[in-house]
Structure formats: structure tokens, C-alpha cells
Amino acid sequence: MSFTVNAEISQFNGKLFKLSHDSETTHTKMDVNVFLPSGPSEKIPVLLYLSGLTCTPNNASEKSFFQYFANKFGFAIIFPDTSPRGAGIEGEDDSWDFGTGAAFYVDSTQEPWSKNYNMYSYVHKELLDKLAAYYPQLDIKDNISITGHSMGGYGALAGFFKNPGRYKSVSAFAPISNPSNCKWGEKCFGNYLGEDKESWYQYDPTHLIKSYKGPTPDILIHQGAQDGFYTKDEQLQPENFVAAAKESGYAGKVDLHVVDGYDHSYFFISSFAEDHAKFHAKYLGL
Template sequence: MAFETKATIANFGGKLLKLQHQSSGTNTPMDVNLFLPPAALINGGHKVPVLIYLSGLTCTPQNCTEKGFFQAHAAAKGIALVWPDTSPRGANIAGETESWDFGAGAGFYVDATQDPWKGFYRMESYISTELPSALFAAFPEQLDAERVSITGHSMGGHGALTLYLKNPGKYRSVSAFAPIANPSECAWGKKAFTGYLGEDTAQWKKHDATELVKGWKGDLKALVDVGTGDNFYKQGQLLPENFEKAVKEAGVQGLTLRYQPDYDHSYFFMSSFAGDHVEHAAKYLFA
């Protein structure tokens, strides 16, 4: 599956590639940004580990690339970064652009089972299987398919946690900024899950980190940051306390959950702790 390179930008000694390819899963073109650190380029380069970042509601690959400030930390550690899109674009489904929290820009990292979404909104399969397979095939000398971690923000934090929990061994570690940690119990999640998955709440639990972690075995290798000044946290959209409780009740080890005083939901928050999350990934990617 060939990628078209839309732009190549020098960045912290590495290269930021703005790519596009035709997805067989979403049946649309998909944009993705890839940062290759200096280690992947010097003297012909060598394979480097990969950190996938999943963005939040309304975002595109550009938002975190430009405002998250991950590249400097990744360049220093020798880690490639991947920023996928948050949904298909141009599916031309009636109503897909009417809401900021459902449809375009809000794929919720699930494979839809309901019409008319199921023919296009297949973001779980796209992120976990199709995109990495395409990237590793396109960049075999630069990207190490055996060393991959995942992180994300808000809806993307939900995606990172659930994909990690549903695919033991696929990712070396997981981290999240202000994740929607119990979507079955918040307004954002209920709206998205009803639309994409239907009314059966048993199906929702298969995409809910708070439910999935109850069956986890071994070290969780998870870092989660939440800002206490985050209005969405205060409104009950994130519910990290439910996730933390489920982890404790299941006897699962390896969760570091930090409540950062006064930080909000924005890229000011993420950029402040991006280095910690790259460091967390590096601890396991280079183990």
C-alpha cells in the first residue's frame, strides 16, 4: 500500500513526513504524519522503535505534530513518532459533520457495526493492523515492527488504553493524557457507542478501558496524566477514578496515575509532560 509524501520537513535533526494513502478499511484516503529521528537517517539509518500517538476529538494529524512538542524528546531518544487521523475523511455519510463529538474527527477508535458507519468507520482495525503494516512495509529500514508503544490524548487516550488492553504483546507500553477512561459511563462515550455500536451495552464494554482492565494479566506498564483544572474532567467525561478503582480491584500492578495541579485539557498540558511520556515509552522500547 503506497504512501504519497505530501511534505518533508526538517525537524530536530530528523525528518517529519506528511503522508497520505488509500485505506482499504475506511475506504477513504487517510492522512498520517511520521517523524523519523536522526538515528533513523544517519549513515543510511537503522531501525528505530515506534511510538504511536492517537489524537482527540476534532483533531487531525497536524494538531499534535505542531503543538505537542514530542519531536525533540523523540529525537533525543531515537524513537519514531506516528500521528494517525481520528476518523475517515470524505466518506460523505449524511450527518457525519453535524456534531463535533461524533462522525468526522470522532471515530473513537472502534470498528462500527451499525449502518451507515460500518462501511467506513473502522478505526480500530485501521490503527491496530492496517496502518502499522503499511508503514513497516514502506519503511523497512527505518521502523522496527517489534518495538512499538502507544499513547494518546482524550478520545485518543481512550483509544491507546483500549487497543493496548485488547492486544496483549502488540505494544511494549501505554500512556495517556486525560483519557476518556470509562466511556460507557460518560456522555461522549454513550453518544459514540450508540451510534457506532448500537444499543447493546455489552458491546460497549469491549471498548471500555475500565471494563477491559479487569481481565488484564501482568504488569500494566501504563502512565496516565490528568489535569485537575480540566473542565472535561470536572464534568465527568473522563472518569479516571473509575479506571484506577478497577485496576486496584483487579489486583493489577503497573499503573502510574498522576493528577497534575491546575492543568487543563489543552496542548499546553500535553506539551508540558510530553517528555515524561516519551521517557516512559523509551523505558520499555529499549528494554
């Protein structure tokens, strides 16, 4: 058995499973939460939700309220972790925005991170393949969409562009839209990928969208107007992404909502989870 079931929780008439498994990609034990809706037990569409800095699979599954809408519309949700944990690398627990909880959804090329910090391949390849085998009722291979928050919003956008046609749709909450141009991205990219910025651009949505060749479903983004990471620290920069879209096949297809009164928290995410659930349900054929 590839997964250990640590908890099975009834929620919104569906079931939330808290799982763990040994990863060949990160060389660590990894946690993942999976929500299965009630209703039909075959060919269940899937939404992959990528979380932000410091988060575990529990943050979104306990605070986002996505499962209510997943059960209503009839799709499953996969909540991966945000990094390897317990890799034993010196310095991985020294700061909240790098290392543990902050793997930035890249495949690291630099020592000492390259052995364990390979979350791009873990999320988009190993984890999905293993879950497809473990839950054959999930239509992971043919009917899956992707979303995420902050670092996870960046990860969702990058994963969509790097896998043309793999995901039916993509959305994001307060994504780090131009990571090669902000402090979070500079810190993580510089340490995980090295100093060559060309390697950074291979994960940066604002660069990837310009050369993307594939299906172009609309992209939905919500951003809180009172989010300090947006207004003060300039970590998020969704306008840069929108500007880049205008120079690509995505001109006019990025729907950015900057909403007054909201910050960066799960109060913000839960307020607009229904909008994103409806958005993905349409593309998943529900």
C-alpha cells in the same frame, strides 16, 4: 507506492513526513504524519500517538513537542488521523463530538457507519502494516509503544488491552477512561456499536483491564486538575479506571498524576511530553 508524500519537514534534526494513502479499511483517503529521528537508520523503535476529538495528524505534530524528545531518545512517532474524512454519510459533519474527527477508535457495526468508521482495525492493523512495509527501518512489528490524548488516550488504553503483548508500554493524557459511562462514549458507542452495552465494554478500558491477560508494564496517566471535561462534565473519570485496576493484575501499577493548574489543551500535553517520552523510551530499550 502505498503512500503519497505531501510534505517533508526538517524538525529537531529529524524529519516529519506528512503522508496520505487510500485505505481499504475506511474506504477513504487517509492522512498520517510520521516523524523519523536522526541517528541509527535500522530497527528504530516506534511510538504510536492517537489524537483526541476534532484533531487531525497535524495537531499533535505541531503542538505536542513530542518530536524533540523522540529525536533525543531515538524513537519514531506515528500520528494517525482520528476518523475517515469525506465518507459522504449524512450527519457525519453535524457535531464536533461525533462523526468526522470523532470515530472513537472502534470498528463500527451499525449502518451507515460500518462501511467507513473502522478506525480500530485501521490504526492497529492496516496502517501499521503499510507503514512497516514502507519504512522497513521502523521496528513496528517488534518494538512499539502507544499513547494518546482524550479520545486518543482512551484509544491507546483500549488498544493496549485488546492486543496483549503487542505494545511495549502505554500512557495517556486526560483519557476518556470509562467511555461507556460518559456522554461522549454513550453517543459514539450507541451510534457506532448499537444499544448492546456488552459491545461497548469490548472497547472500554475500565472494563477491559479487569479481564486483561498479558504483560503488565506500568501505566502512566497525566490529568489536568483544571480540565473542565474532568471537573465539570465528568467525561474522563480516570479514578474509575484506577479503581478497576485494583481488581486486576494491574493493582498498584497505574500511575495517575492529577496536576494542578492544567487544562485539557496542548499546553498541558506539551508540558508533560518529556515525562511520557522518558517513560516509553525505557520500555522501548532506549
